Amino acid sequence: xxxxxxxxxxxxxxxxxxxxxxxxxxxxxxxxxxxxxxxxxxxxxxxxxxxxxxxxxxxxxxxxxxxxxxxxxxxxxxxxxxxxxxxxxxxxxxxxxxxxxxxxxxxxxxxxxxxxxxxxxxxxxxxxxxxxxxxxxxxxxxxxxxxxxxxxxxxxxxxxxxxxxxxxxxxxxxxxxxxxxxxxxxxxxxxxxxxxxxxxxxxxxxxxxxxxxxxxxxxxxxxxxxxxxxxxxxxxxxxxxxxxxxxxxxxxxxxxxxxxxxxxxxxxxxxxxxxxxxxxxxxxxxxxxxxxxxxxxxxxxxxxxxxxxxxxxxxxxxxxxxxxxxxxxxxxxxxxxxxxxxxxxxxxxxxxxxxxxxxxxxxxxxxxxxxxxxxxxxxxxxxxxxxxxxxxxxxxxxxxxxxxxxxxxxxxxxxxxxxxxxxxxxxxxxxxxxxxxxxxxxxxxxxxxxxxxxxxxxxxxxxxxxxxx
Amino acid sequence: xxxxxxxxxxxxxxxxxxxxxxxxxxxxxxxxxxxxxxxxxxxxxxxxxxxxxxxxxxxxxxxxxxxxxxxxxxxxxxx
Numbered sequence: 001x002x003x004x005x006x007x008x009x010x011x012x013x014x015x016x017x018x019x020x021x022x023x024x025x026x027x028x029x030x031x032x033x034x035x036x037x038x039x040x041x042x043x044x045x046x047x048x049x050x051x052x053x054x055x056x057x058x059x060x061x062x063x064x065x066x067x068x069x070x071x072x073x074x075x076x077x078x079x080x081x082x083x084x085x086x087x088x089x090x091x092x093x094x095x096x097x098x099x100x101x102x103x104x105x106x107x108x109x110x111x112x113x114x115x116x117x118x119x120x121x122x123x124x125x126x127x128x129x130x131x132x133x134x135x136x137x138x139x140x141x142x143x144x145x146x147x148x149x150x151x152x153x154x155x156x157x158x159x160x161x162x163x164x165x166x167x168x169x170x171x172x173x174x175x176x177x178x179x180x181x182x183x184x185x186x187x188x189x190x191x192x193x194x195x196x197x198x199x200x201x202x203x204x205x206x207x208x209x210x211x212x213x214x215x216x217x218x219x220x221x222x223x224x225x226x227x228x229x230x231x232x233x234x235x236x237x238x239x240x241x242x243x244x245x246x247x248x249x250x251x252x253x254x255x256x257x258x259x260x261x262x263x264x265x266x267x268x269x270x271x272x273x274x275x276x277x278x279x280x281x282x283x284x285x286x287x288x289x290x291x292x293x294x295x296x297x298x299x300x301x302x303x304x305x306x307x308x309x310x311x312x313x314x315x316x317x318x319x320x321x322x323x324x325x326x327x328x329x330x331x332x333x334x335x336x337x338x339x340x341x342x343x344x345x346x347x348x349x350x351x352x353x354x355x356x357x358x359x360x361x362x363x364x365x366x367x368x369x370x371x372x373x374x375x376x377x378x379x380x381x382x383x384x385x386x387x388x389x390x391x392x393x394x395x396x397x398x399x400x401x402x403x404x405x406x407x408x409x410x411x412x413x414x415x416x417x418x419x420x421x422x423x424x425x426x427x428x429x430x431x432x433x434x435x436x437x438x439x440x441x442x443x444x445x446x447x448x449x450x451x452x453x454x455x456x457x458x459x460x461x462x463x464x465x466x467x468x469x
Numbered sequence: 470x471x472x473x474x475x476x477x478x479x480x481x482x483x484x485x486x487x488x489x490x491x492x493x494x495x496x497x498x499x500x501x502x503x504x505x506x507x508x509x510x511x512x513x514x515x516x517x518x519x520x521x522x523x524x525x526x527x528x529x530x531x532x533x534x535x536x537x538x539x540x541x542x543x544x545x546x547x548x
Contacts, residue, residue: 133531283506284530291510292526302507338507 036150047114058124066138153246184248191241199235214387307331494536
């Protein structure tokens with residue numbers, strides 16, 4: 001069930017209004033765990049047990065790891081707990097698709113990837129690692145841990161919270177704070193707008209192009225791929241903002257997940273600002289340990305750590321080869337960029353090219369690289385992606401019949417919003433009349449689009465792209 | 470300032486290329502310009518070399534601030 005659907009918004013409103021009626025602390029925390037599981041059960045009934053199992057494993061694991069005194073027994077308990085916690089994710093992502101699911105005798109519904117499993121598995125894994133290295137006390141109360149794992153605003157696609165951030169906030173669930181509530185409503189509205197008005201209206205154009213694969217014209221493929229870059233950004237950043245907004249309305253601050261990634265001046269900056277909670281997770285739990293383990297190998301160790309990390313990120317998206325290539329290309333590019341960063345900045349400083357021109361060229365260059373690799377992401381497989389790359393390189397580029405005005409406008413709104421955000425603009429700076437005009441415009445555009453889709457027989461709310469990861 | 474602290478501070482100043490950097494226990498990566506995942510590894514290696522000790526990966530991952538790093542370092546030094 002999409003969080004931009006009317007059903008979700010009604011559910012969220014009900015929880016926000018009813019939660020403060022319960023006594024503070026324990027009862028509210030237990031209630032959030034229960035309604036989160038109920039929400040998950042509505043669309044993932046066959047996998048509710050999986051969420052419960054992973055949560056229970058991580059909870060028991062955390063308590064046991066903390067209690068172990070000897071270094072060796074602690075390490076053994078940690079290894080077992082982490083392995084058990086990540087096993088379902090591994091099985092659903094790689095084993096079930098490889099065997100077609102049929103070998104295990106599962107029904108089709110049960111063999112499908114459980115929605116959100118990556119996100120709650122990563123959250124559980126981070127918690128266990130933090131307990132093991134001693135920066136996170138184990139949570140002794142199961143209900144509190146269950147609420148942390150299943151917290152519905154972020155359950156299906158993040159942001160991935162750390163135990164240190166979310167667990168201590170849970171006792172404040174349902175506490176009203178006017179400033180936070182306003183910020184929450186604003187994030188919810190902006191996220192809703194990004195998803196419903198921007199992402200969902202570009203989506204059919206992208207689908208039109210990519211359903212033809214390499215048979216589409218080079219112009220259409222180029223335009224369609226650029227559209228897809230903005231679609232996936234508005235989709236995922238919109239979802240993340242809706243999660244953050246819902247969290248604030250419930251009294252909890254979730255971590256930021258996007259910081260204007262398409263304004264990045266380098267690929268490393270892009271990866272710091274795109275899906276930030278996953279990037280931080282990967283940095284802390286994959287890149288850093290690899291870098292530390294291989295630190296005596298100098299630049300070779302560093303290069304290997306970066307490439308391996310990105311390949312893991314690529315393959316996390318799925319077992320298909322196209323994701324491996326996606327990760328490898330980004331890994332090699334980031335590795336080269338990291339190793340040559342100093343030399344390049346010295347070169348450009350001496351070159352005398354004006355800083356502004358350089359910044360614009362860097363932003364465009366970074367965006368181009370990211371967009372080109374999205375071909376792998378969006379295409380049906382590696383073979384099709386290669387055919388599309390070939391078509392893009394050889395042309396010809398005939399005039400395109402794709403719509404330009406509507407997607408162009410949506411993209412312009414998105415970029416303007418990002419440029420304003422970089423200048424720390426918030427609607428607070430506007431006079432009240434202008435501010436409220438903006439809110440009303442965003443909300444009514446969203447509702448109009450809803451209504452128009454409903455009347456024309458299209459699905460009112462499309463699924464988010466990242467649900468399937 | 471003790472010899473120990475002077476030596477550690479000297480390593481920090483060299484790694485981050487800031488000759489007037491003053492370290493303190495609660496200091497974290499976000500408090501120092503240029504302290505990212507790359508310079509972090511450089512810093513760890515510089516300290517290991519400077520004091521002739523070794524940290525384990527798990528120890529390094531557990532450091533939440535400079536104070537914790539120093540405590541771990543002190544525990545490894547002969548009295």
